Amino acid sequence: MTLTLITLDESTERFAAMFTRNALPGAxxxxxRRRLKEKHLRAVVIxxxxxxxxxxxGVATAEKICAxxxxxxxxxxxxxxxxxxxxxxxxxxxxxxxxxxxxIIPTLQNQSILPAAEGIVx
Numbered sequence: 001m002t003l004t005l006i007t008l009d010e011s012t013e014r015f016a017a018m019f020t021r022n023a024l025p026g027a028x029x030x031x032x033r034r035r036l037k038e039k040h041l042r043a044v045v046i047x048x049x050x051x052x053x054x055x056x057x058g059v060a061t062a063e064k065i066c067a068x069x070x071x072x073x074x075x076x077x078x079x080x081x082x083x084x085x086x087x088x089x090x091x092x093x094x095x096x097x098x099x100x101x102x103x104i105i106p107t108l109q110n111q112s113i114l115p116a117a118e119g120i121v122x
Contacts, residue, residue, distance in 0.1 A: 007108060
């Protein structure tokens with residue numbers, strides 16, 4: 001699994017998202033729809049390989065990941081938008097993801113979007 005973090009230098013009030021119209025949306029969609037009601041957004045955290053759809057405790061896990069990212073960026077968890085792509089029905093490896101997040105911060109850069117694009121390939 002690859003974790004990708006896309007951040008802004010500052011939180012913004014100008015953001016939008018497009019979500020599936022599926023009658024059974026996954027945890028990132030449920031959380032993401034709530035985030036659209038917030039005043040600010042600062043980052044998107046994306047994992048590939050596991051979609052976090054139809055997974056036990058998927059919403060709670062997505063929120064924990066958002067909270068961890070928020071702590072690293074010193075912002076509110078509601079400013080983080082989760083996204084997942086991959087296999088349906090598998091549970092996210094929460095502990096491994098939480099341990100990996102601090103290693104992502106030093107790799108943030110503003111030279112190219114290509115690493116983020118490569119990171120979300122399923």
